[in-house]
Amino acid sequence: MKTEQYLDLKQRVAVEYGSEIDWAANLKPCEDADRFSYEAIWVVLNAGMKAQVARKIEGRILPLLQRGESSAGGFGHKLKCRAIDEIWLHRESLFVCYQAANDKLDYLQSLPHIGPVTKFHLARNLGLDVCKPDRHLVRIAGQETPTVMCQRLSNATGDRIGLVDCVIWRAANLGWA
Numbered sequence: 001m002k003t004e005q006y007l008d009l010k011q012r013v014a015v016e017y018g019s020e021i022d023w024a025a026n027l028k029p030c031e032d033a034d035r036f037s038y039e040a041i042w043v044v045l046n047a048g049m050k051a052q053v054a055r056k057i058e059g060r061i062l063p064l065l066q067r068g069e070s071s072a073g074g075f076g077h078k079l080k081c082r083a084i085d086e087i088w089l090h091r092e093s094l095f096v097c098y099q100a101a102n103d104k105l106d107y108l109q110s111l112p113h114i115g116p117v118t119k120f121h122l123a124r125n126l127g128l129d130v131c132k133p134d135r136h137l138v139r140i141a142g143q144e145t146p147t148v149m150c151q152r153l154s155n156a157t158g159d160r161i162g163l164v165d166c167v168i169w170r171a172a173n174l175g176w177a
Helices: 003-025 033-046 051-066 078-089 091-100 104-109 118-125 135-141 146-157 161-173
Strands: none
Touching: 003 146, 003 161, 033 051, 033 078, 033 091, 033 118, 051 078, 078 091, 091 104, 104 118, 118 161, 135 146, 135 161, 146 161
């Protein structure tokens, strides 16, 4: 993707999804266990699922977790529910380990139901400046890797790598890229 294409997509995406651009541009490192667990739970839910569907499920399960109940009361995927419940139950200790980890990406992949691609999604949402090499970015990057493409566009525009990722993903989600 050329810089001009990225900037055009960013402008188009901003019309309806300006809040996503603001969010990605202003991500700060995670500093508390609750945010850490919410982001991890979101990534577990969102894996292999449309964001719109995952948001509805999230709205059902977060109140259950906050009341000390299992996420299984609002969602039928047993493996994901087990991972979500474990993340919520151990959020304080998981967050302490995350903060202490020398290689945060490796640590994130050790979490339940977080894999070699979703660790990048979670890392970005926790404020690390990385891109998620999902199917959209892999396709769009072509001969480059998603990381190389996003770094190149970041260098050319001054946008965070995570913002470049967010813009390109949303454009692909809308069928524009």
